[in-house]
Every structure is written in C-alpha cells, then in structure tokens.
Amino acid sequence: MRQAFFNRLKGELSAQQLTAYAALLVVVLLVAYPMVYLIEVALRVSAPNEPARYGLDNFSLVFSPRNIDTILNTIQLAVISTAIAIPCGFLAAWIIYRTDIPGKRFFERLFVLPYYVTPLVPALAWLALAAPQSGLINQIATRLGHDGPLVNISSLTGIAIVMAFTGGAVAFAIMGAAMQLLNPALEECSQVFGASKRQTLWRVTIPLMRPALLSATIFVFAEGLGAFAEPLILGATDNIQTISTRIYILAGSYPPAYGEAAALGISLLFIIVPLMFVYFRLLKNRDFATVTGKAYRMASIETGRSRAGLFTLVLVYGFVAVILPVLMLVINSFQRLSTIYFSTKVWTLDNYVQVFKSADHWNSIVNSLILGVTTATTGLLLMGFVVWVIYRSPLPPRVGRFIEYVVMVPVAIPRLVFAFGLLWAWLQFPGKMYGTLWLLWLAYLTVFLPLGVRTIASVVFQLDKSLEEAAKVTGASRFYHLRTITVPLLKPGLIAAWILLFIVSVRELGSSILLIGPNSKVISPSIVEAYQVIGREQAATLAVIQLAVLLLALMVMLRFTRRETF
Amino acid sequence: MRAETLMGYELMATAKSAAGTENDYIVEVTDLVIKYGSYTAVKGVSFKIRRGEFLTLLGPSGCGKTTILRSIAGLERPSSGEIKIDGAVVYSSAQGIDIPAEKRDMSMVFQSYAIWPHLTTFENAVYGLRVRKRPKEEVRRQGDWALGLVRMDQYAERRASALSGGQQQRVALARAVAFSPKVILFDEPLSNLDANLRVQMRSEIKELQTRLGVTSIYVTHDQEEALTMSDRIIVMSEGRVQQESTPEELYNFPGNSFVASFIGSANLIEGQVEETARSGQHVDFVTKQGTRIRALDNRPAGSTGEALLALRGVYPQLEAGHGAKEGANRWACEVTEAIFSGDFIEYVIAAPWGSVVVRRPPTDRYPVNSPITMSVDPAHCVVIVR
Numbered sequence: 001m002r003q004a005f006f007n008r009l010k011g012e013l014s015a016q017q018l019t020a021y022a023a024l025l026v027v028v029l030l031v032a033y034p035m036v037y038l039i040e041v042a043l044r045v046s047a048p049n050e051p052a053r054y055g056l057d058n059f060s061l062v063f064s065p066r067n068i069d070t071i072l073n074t075i076q077l078a079v080i081s082t083a084i085a086i087p088c089g090f091l092a093a094w095i096i097y098r099t100d101i102p103g104k105r106f107f108e109r110l111f112v113l114p115y116y117v118t119p120l121v122p123a124l125a126w127l128a129l130a131a132p133q134s135g136l137i138n139q140i141a142t143r144l145g146h147d148g149p150l151v152n153i154s155s156l157t158g159i160a161i162v163m164a165f166t167g168g169a170v171a172f173a174i175m176g177a178a179m180q181l182l183n184p185a186l187e188e189c190s191q192v193f194g195a196s197k198r199q200t201l202w203r204v205t206i207p208l209m210r211p212a213l214l215s216a217t218i219f220v221f222a223e224g225l226g227a228f229a230e231p232l233i234l235g236a237t238d239n240i241q242t243i244s245t246r247i248y249i250l251a252g253s254y255p256p257a258y259g260e261a262a263a264l265g266i267s268l269l270f271i272i273v274p275l276m277f278v279y280f281r282l283l284k285n286r287d288f289a290t291v292t293g294k295a296y297r298m299a300s301i302e303t304g305r306s307r308a309g310l311f312t313l314v315l316v317y318g319f320v321a322v323i324l325p326v327l328m329l330v331i332n333s334f335q336r337l338s339t340i341y342f343s344t345k346v347w348t349l350d351n352y353v354q355v356f357k358s359a360d361h362w363n364s365i366v367n368s369l370i371l372g373v374t375t376a377t378t379g380l381l382l383m384g385f386v387v388w389v390i391y392r393s394p395l396p397p398r399v400g401r402f403i404e405y406v407v408m409v410p411v412a413i414p415r416l417v418f419a420f421g422l423l424w425a426w427l428q429f430p431g432k433m434y435g436t437l438w439l440l441w442l443a444y445l446t447v448f449l450p451l452g453v454r455t456i457a458s459v460v461f462q463l464d465k466s467l468e469e470a471a472k473v474t475g476a477s478r479f480y481h482l483r484t485i486t487v488p489l490l491k492p493g494l495i496a497a498w499i500l501l502f503i504v505s506v507r508e509l510g511s512s513i514l515l516i517g518p519n520s521k522v523i524s525p526s527i528v529e530a531y532q533v534i535g536r537e538q539a540a541t542l543a544v545i546q547l548a549v550l551l552l553a554l555m556v557m558l559r560f561t562r563r564e565t566f
Numbered sequence: 567m568r569a570e571t572l573m574g575y576e577l578m579a580t581a582k583s584a585a586g587t588e589n590d591y592i593v594e595v596t597d598l599v600i601k602y603g604s605y606t607a608v609k610g611v612s613f614k615i616r617r618g619e620f621l622t623l624l625g626p627s628g629c630g631k632t633t634i635l636r637s638i639a640g641l642e643r644p645s646s647g648e649i650k651i652d653g654a655v656v657y658s659s660a661q662g663i664d665i666p667a668e669k670r671d672m673s674m675v676f677q678s679y680a681i682w683p684h685l686t687t688f689e690n691a692v693y694g695l696r697v698r699k700r701p702k703e704e705v706r707r708q709g710d711w712a713l714g715l716v717r718m719d720q721y722a723e724r725r726a727s728a729l730s731g732g733q734q735q736r737v738a739l740a741r742a743v744a745f746s747p748k749v750i751l752f753d754e755p756l757s758n759l760d761a762n763l764r765v766q767m768r769s770e771i772k773e774l775q776t777r778l779g780v781t782s783i784y785v786t787h788d789q790e791e792a793l794t795m796s797d798r799i800i801v802m803s804e805g806r807v808q809q810e811s812t813p814e815e816l817y818n819f820p821g822n823s824f825v826a827s828f829i830g831s832a833n834l835i836e837g838q839v840e841e842t843a844r845s846g847q848h849v850d851f852v853t854k855q856g857t858r859i860r861a862l863d864n865r866p867a868g869s870t871g872e873a874l875l876a877l878r879g880v881y882p883q884l885e886a887g888h889g890a891k892e893g894a895n896r897w898a899c900e901v902t903e904a905i906f907s908g909d910f911i912e913y914v915i916a917a918p919w920g921s922v923v924v925r926r927p928p929t930d931r932y933p934v935n936s937p938i939t940m941s942v943d944p945a946h947c948v949v950i951v952r
C-alpha cells in the first residue's frame with residue numbers, strides 16, 4: 001500500500017520531468033540549430049555546392065575597407081541614436097510619470113507606439129519629409145529661397161535621428177516601468193527635507209533610476225547595432241551601409257557571399273554579446289530595494305510655472321516622433337506623386353486599388369495575418385510551457401536557470417543575422433522548407449522567444465501563488481484548479497501576450513526579408529520591395545494598411561493590459 | 567545633558583521654557599478640509615501644537631490622519647483652511663498661499679522609512695544639511711552626532727539598502743533630527759516593525775524627543791503607541807476630531823462611544839441619566855433593565871435623553887460569593903466565562919443589566935458559573951453621549 005503510493009509519486013514526477021526536458025530540447029534546438037550553421041558557413045571556404053572545406057578566410061574579409069567602413073557606420077549610428085534616445089526617453093518618462101501635466105494617459109500610449117509599428121514607418125515618412133532633394137521640408141525651404149537642402153535625412157546623423165524615434169519608445173517604456181515601481185516616498189522625503197525639485201531629480205530620482213537607465217542604454221544600443229530598416233531605406237542615396245544591410249546585400253548578390261556575410265554577423269556578436277551579458281546581470285541583481293514589484297500610485301510633482309513648458313515639450317516630441325510620420329505616410333498613400341505640394345490634382349485612391357489588385361501584395365497581407373495568428377497561438381503554447389518549466393517545474397533549479405539563459409540568447413543576436421543562420425541551415429536540409437511560410441514561422445517562434453517568455457512570466461508572477469494553493473488545499477485536482485482558478489485569472493494577461501506576439505509577427509522585417517520566397521511573401525519585406533521597385537506611394541500605402549492592422553490589434557491589447565513588457 | 571550635545575536644539579529648549587508668549591504655538595491648523603473628488607477625507611479640523619509638544623493623531627485607517635500630516639508637510643494640497651508654521655502662513659485657501667514642502671523647514675519619518683537605497687547611512691543622515699549647503703565641517707559633526715544618537719554610527723559607511731528594517735528606521739530617525747528642523751512629522755513609523763522591535767523603538771523615539779525637546783506630530787492607529795508616547799492625543803474618526811486631551815484623561819473620561827471603544831476596551835451600557843439625584847457631576851444612571859449605577863456625567867452641559875455608560879474592564883472589583891450587603895454600585899453577579907490571556911484573565915460577568923467584561927490579574931481565579939460580587943467606584947463609571 002505504502003510502496004504503491006511512493007511508486008505512483010515517483011512515476012508522476014518523472015513524467016513531469018520528462019515533459020520539462022522535452023521543452024528544454026525544443027528550445028535548445030530552436031536557438032542552437034541556426035547558430036551552429038551560422039558558424040559553419042562563416043568558416044566554410046568552399047563554394048556552396050562543393051564539398052565543405054573550412055578556414056578563417058571569411059574573417060579576413062571582414063577587414064576589407066568596405067566592411068570596416070560598414071562596421072564604423074554601424075557603431076556611429078548606434079552611438080548617436082542611443083545618445084538621442086536615452087535622454088529623450090528618460091525625460092518623457094519623468095514628465096509623464098512624475099509631473100502633473102495633463103493628458104498623461106494619451107501621451108503614455110502615444111510614446112510607445114513606434115515600438116509596435118515597423119521602423120519602416122518613420123523611415124519612409126522621414127524620407128518623404130526630409131530627403132535632400134525631394135523631401136517636403138527641403139522643397140519648401142528651396143521655394144523660400146534657401147540654397148541647397150535644409151535638412152538631409154540620408155546623412156549618418158539623419159538616419160540616427162530616425163532610429164532614435166524607435167529607440168526612444170523602448171527607452172521610454174523601460175524607464176517608465178521602473179519609474180512606476182519607484183516608491184514616491186523616496187522623492188517626497190527629499191522634498192520635505194528641503195530639496196528643491198531640481199535637487200530631488202539629481203540627488204534622488206536619477207541615481208535611483210541608474211539601473212533602468214543603464215539597461216535601457218544597453219538595450220537601445222544593441223538594437224541600434226542591429227538596425228536594418230532605417231539604413232536600408234534612408235542610406236541608399238549616400239550608400240551608407242550597416243552590418244545588417246551589408247549582410248542582406250551580400251546574401252542577395254550573385255554569387256551569394258554567404259561566408260563573408262556570416263563572418264560579418266559573427267563580428268557583430270563580439271560587440272553585442274558582452275553588452276547583453278552586462279544587461280542580464282543588471283536585470284538579475286537589482287540590489288536597490290526600490291523595486292518591490294508593487295506599482296505605486298502615480299505621484300505627481302507640482303511643476304507650477306514650468307508646466308506649460310513641459311507640456312509643450314512632450315507635445316512637440318509626440319508630434320515629431322509619432323504623429324508627423326504617420327500623418328505623412330497617410331498623405332503619401334493618397335498621392336499620385338509623393339510630397340509635391342498638396343494641389344488637388346495629386347489626390348488619388350489609385351494606390352489602394354493597386355494594392356488590392358496586385359496578387360503579390362494581397363498575398364503578402366494574407367500571409368502576414370496567417371503567420372501572425374499561427375505564431376501567436378503556437379508561441380503562446382510553447383512559451384507558456386517554457387515559463388512553467390523555468391519557474392514551476394520539478395527540474396533542478398540549475399536546469400531552470402540554463403533554459404532561462406538559452407531563451408534569452410536571441411535578444412543578443414540581430415534578427416537579420418539570426419535569420420541568415422536559419423536560411424543557411426534550411427538550405428542544407430533536404431526537403432522543401434525554404435520558401436515556405438513554415439520557415440518564417442520557425443524564425444518568428446525563435447526570435448520572439450525572449451519577448452514571449454518574459455511577457456508570459458510577468459503575467460504568471462502577477463498571480464499570487466496562494467490563490468492556486470488555496471484551490472489545492474480545498475481538494476481540487478490539478479486539472480480542476482487549472483481550469484477554474486489559474487486559467488481564468490491569467491486570461492486577460494495571456495490574451496494580451498497573444499496579441500503582442502501577433503503584432504510583432506505582423507510587423508517583423510529583419511528576420512523575414514531573407515526567408516521569404518516567391519510564394520511566401522509577408523508585408524514588411526513587401527513594403528521594402530514596393531519602395532525599391534514601384535515607388536514611395538505604393539510603399540506608403542502598404543505601410544498604412546499594415547499600420548491599420550497593428551493599431552487595431554494594439555487597441556484590443558490595451559484593453560487587456562496597461563503595462564508594456566520588453 | 568551637556569549643552570554642546572544639544573547642537574541645534576539649544577534654542578528650542580530655551581523657547582520651550584518661555585511659555586505663554588504670542589509665539590507659543592508652532593503649528594496651527596484651522597478649519598482644514600480635504601476633498602478627493604466627491605469624497606471628503608477631512609471635514610473641518612482645527613488644532614494647535616505647542617513648542618516641544620508631542621502630539622498624536624490617533625484613529626482607524628481612513629480617518630484622515632495621514633492626510634492631515636501630509637498637508638502639514640506640504641505633500642498634499644488641502645481644499646480649504648489654513649496652516650501656520652511658526653507664525654507664518656504656509657497654506658491658506660483664502661489668501662491663496664501654498665508654500666512648497668521644501669520651504670517649510672520640517673522633517674518627516676515615513677511609514678516605509680524612505681531610506682534612499684543608493685546612498686550610505688551617513689549620506690542619508692546628512693541629506694537635509696547637504697541640500698541646505700551647510701559647511702562640510704558642520705555636516706560631518708551633525709551627521710556623526712545624529713547617527714550616534716540612534717547608535718548607528720558604526721554603520722555610517724554601509725549602503726542603506728543593506729540595513730535591516732529596525733536599522734533603517736533608526737537611520738530615518740537620525741536623518742529627521744540631523745538638521746534641526748522646526749517640527750518632525752511621524753507617519754506611522756513603527757507599523758512595519760515586528761512587535762518587540764516596535765516596543766523598543768517606541769521608547770527610543772520618545773526618549774529622543776524628550777531629550778531634544780523637538781516638536782513632534784505623530785500619526786498612528788495603535789492606541790498603545792499613542793497612550794505611551796504622547797503629551798496630547800487627538801482622536802479622529804471619519805475626518806472629524808472626536809476628542810482632544812491627555813492620554814490619561816482620554817482613557818478615563820472618553821468623550822463619546824467611539825473614543826470609549828477605540829481606546830482600551832470599555833463596556834458600553836445603554837440607559838438614561840436621572841437628573842433628580844444629581845450632585846455636581848455625580849448622577850444616577852438607570853440601565854434599560856432598571857439597574858441604578860452611580861456615575862460621573864461626562865456629557866456636554868445640557869445633554870438629555872438616552873445616554874451610554876462606559877465602564878473600563880480593568881476597574882470593577884470582584885469578590886467570590888454573594889456578600890450580605892448590596893450597596894451603591896455593588897451587585898450580585900455570576901461568572902459565565904473566563905478567558906486566559908497571559909498578562910490577565912478576561913472574565914465575562916452576568917450583571918443584572920447584561921454581561922460585563924472584566925480584566926483581572928492571573929492571580930485572581932474565580933470558577934466559571936460561580937456566584938460573584940462586583941463593585942465599582944462611581945468615578946470609573948462615565949456617562950457619555952450616545
């Protein structure tokens with residue numbers, strides 16, 4: 001009797017462990033398989049169809065003048081865009097979460113918007129606004145008698161500024177979240193002790209925000225190193241290339257220079273991986289006791305006379321970073337020829353008619369939606385399972401921590417580099433994966449692993465363990481309490497996570513562009529293609545359609561959650 | 567205490583001795599009303615605090631006491647009324663004055679301690695001096711002195727986030743006194759500590775306050791804290807002042823049923839006052855069941871009709887058996903329940919008008935269901951308004 005009980009217990013435990021190890025295997029395969037092939041192709045010195053020979057030749061190609069120039073461009077862009085994005089993001093977060101300006105909720109949502117749309121949107125819009133010759137701003141300046149272009153968005157600084165709009169949204173969200181977790185008593189105390197608002201900001205708020213500032217900086221900088229959409233669209237005129245665009249070009253050239261592309265990608269990892277290591281250390285040891293996980297009420301510092309100034313500041317920022325680009329794209333999509341003065345002759349609905357007439361465009365929209373739904377659904381299941389394995393499974397904690405790290409690996413790898421590894425891996429593989437939606441699905445599942453796992457984990461953490469324990473104590477079976485307690489309590493959070501995965505799948509460019517085939521086009525690469533082949537107006541139209549889908553999804557998501565997770 | 571150890575507090579001690587001057591009150595709150603939307607948290611509260619006094623705002627959570635404290639600090643803006651600190655108006659709805667918190671020259675001990683985790687113990691303690699740009703030498707001296715007061719000097723260079731709850735509270739205390747503020751505000755500072763530490767810190771705060779003679783306003787929901795530490799207590803409920811007096815008076819002569827039941831444990835007996843037997847404050851109280859109790863009338867002058875009699879459980883005397891004589895405030899009763907609580911035994915006594923809870927030391931043992939005689943001094947039977 002007693003023996004039987006122990007046997008059953010043992011059996012159940014090993015079954016649980018088995019499933020946990022299965023999840024571990026899936027995750028490791030997803031992440032490691034493309035990485036192994038990325039390294040393989042970087043070391044391969046023979047042509048793709050010849051027997052493999054290995055060497056370091058490809059790495060010596062990294063030091064060609066063209067590639068050195070590319071690497072320097074990449075680093076400069078990342079540095080400049082981070083230097084702009086971090087102060088903007090911090091200031092915006094401080095004004096929104098700490099002062100008494102009106103319309104906080106509106107600005108909060110407006111500022112994170114660039115994160116949820118493709119960087120293609122600001123890139124295309126700013127091209128229309130500030131391209132050296134044809135940009136609207138420069139045209140107006142020339143008419144007013146200005147000699148030569150007033151602003152040049154195709155310059156290194158110009159590209160960096162457009163990158164900073166997206167980076168600023170990420171910085172705003174990371175620091176905003178930290179600011180909401182800051183105990184307002186720490187600032188109030190400083191005030192009671194006689195510190196002016198400025199003294200409190202410098203002596204208390206900024207030092208306390210240091211971990212968040214640092215992690216936002218690293219995150220934005222790493223994203224900047226992997227930047228693809230902005231340099232692809234804006235850098236074409238002045239031939240400014242970054243590592244990501246260079247890999248894209250090398251992989252698409254004839255014959256494809258896969259080895260050189262992979263070696264470049266790996267050289268990028270030498271910069272990003274140490275940074276990411278610091279980033280995760282920061283996330284782990286927050287020795288500041290301020291982050292208690294408890295969201296405090298929004299304390300508002302009375303800003304008095306400077307209130308109008310601060311309000312104007314966020315209004316201008318919101319307009320330049322979010323509203324103006326979107327507005328410009330919408331206008332472009334209704335024009336025959338973009339950014340000529342707005343005379344009535346140029347207005348047309350043709351662009352939309354063209355999109356729906358074109359089988360290619362129509363397919364890319366449908367494919368994106370199919371992929372979005374599939375990735376979100378399967379991703380939620382897989383990532384939910386991974387979260388359970390990491391935080392609640394009976395595996396030894398060492399194994400849990402290992403999976404946690406494996407899951408976070410894709411953060412450190414620019415998505416285009418990762419997709420490149422995957423491309424090579426499946427080109428090697430017998431069968432017809434390449435050129436199908438399956439390959440894209442696999443890529444999305446892997447690159448969104450960190451985002452999905454962290455989002456679902458934060459949803460699960462919000463659930464007090466005692467709520468589940470209470471159900472167990474009252475005698476509910478595992479399935480019963482899962483059905484009646486856990487799932488209903490987690491539902492809003494899980495729905496929001498599903499929509500988040502849907503959004504990032506539909507907007508994804510970097511990991512899509514190398515993996516699409518003639519019959520597996522998706523919308524973001526199609527926007528790039530439309531821009532390169534047909535024209536800005538078609539690209540703008542496709543971008544507006546994508547934007548509409550994303551905004552709709554975002555609105556639904558915001559109904560379920562108020563906190564953004566990164 | 568030697569003068570030099572008093573530091574900035576010498577002046578205050580002198581000022582305290584010069585009582586009765588115009589400037590005797592350091593904080594004056596007049597007709598304070600605080601609204602949140604349609605909800606009124608504080609409904610017209612006025613009080614004054616003398617220099618060096620330890621005043622406690624006591625009440626259940628949600629009574630508005632913390633809101634008042636935060637308004638005095640300048641962290642919350644009242645809807646109307648006036649607040650004066652040291653004779654100067656810092657808030658007045660009529661005059662449109664609202665001096666920001668940093669210019670009010672106060673200090674505060676927060677419920678969550680609010681110890682800055684990025685600073686060391688010493689840096690925390692001297693924050694008030696540093697923002698006032700005091701000379702380095704003074705910062706050093708005052709910081710050492712303040713940390714010495716709370717026996718935290720050996721932790722001066724330690725990161726404040728590495729301290730325990732009790733240590734953090736001590737640092738918060740040192741920080742509050744280090745720059746010689748006009749008033750120290752305490753917002754439930756002990757509620758996050760465990761029971762033993764709370765008792766210890768209670769006496770430490772009180773001792774420090776007495777030594778420095780610094781005016782203190784203390785907010786708590788813990789009646790024991792209020793009774794042991796305060797010079798004066800203001801009992802609040804639902805945004806209004808219920809009673810304002812010294813701890814002893816509050817305990818012995820509660821003004822109404824709320825105070826009687828919130829502070830200590832009182833038996834409340836329903837009935838009426840018979841005016842015919844009045845001699846001064848002494849009256850006859852007749853319970854609903856017709857029992858006559860000689861009592862002290864603590865109602866406002868001219869009160870009539872239904873009243874309550876408050877009888878603290880510690881005052882009735884018990885004798886085993888039914889004695890021969892039944893006199894004034896002496897009744898034949900029966901023990902119905904005995905609950906052992908460690909420091910005392912709580913007896914539930916069936917009196918002629920109903921049950922009465924009486925606390926006796928554990929040495930006084932009476933069997934359950936045994937006859938007993940209960941007597942009580944009329945001075946401890948207090949008639950209050952219903």
